[in-house]
Amino acid sequence: MKMNRQKKNTLLLLAAVLLISALSWTVYGFGTGAFQKKETKTVEVQVDGSRYGRYPLDQDTEFEIKCINGHVHFIIKDGKAAITESTCPDKVCVHTGWISQSGELIVCLPNQVVVTVL
Incomplete structure (x- = not known):
């Protein structure tokens, strides 16, 4: 028992x-x-205050964005986005580097380009 x-x-x-x-x-x-x-993060690209496009961070891509004062080279790779080349004088947008977290952004003031992770 x-x-x-x-x-x-x-x-x-x-x-x-x-x-x-x-x-x-x-x-x-x-x-x-x-x-x-898990939702796929996207980046929104704005040129001169208007939406240029939205792109998923899980699909690698790259392209040139023609602007009023020149152009920027935009890349999405391995879930991150960056502007790797720009015709602006200070290249602050290029030196910002890669972004991937919601709310992060890259701004190129002379070319009026804003890239935001949503």
Whole structure:
């Protein structure tokens, strides 16, 4: 009889530990967004205040954007975006480097180009 009671207590303890573990994992997963569908980030390119286009960060691409004062060379690669070449004098947009996080942006004031990660 004593062995059955000890076995029953062990099983109850094991069940409680498993239940707490499962609940903790579930709360953590929903709290951090691990169970949510990941949306592909996009970048929006604006030229002279108008939308030039939106591009997904998960598709590599590159192109020239012709502007009033010249051009900029725009690249998306490995989930990041950058302006790698520009006809502007200070090249602040080129020196900004790669962006990939929501809210980050690249601005080329002389060419009036703004690239924003959405």
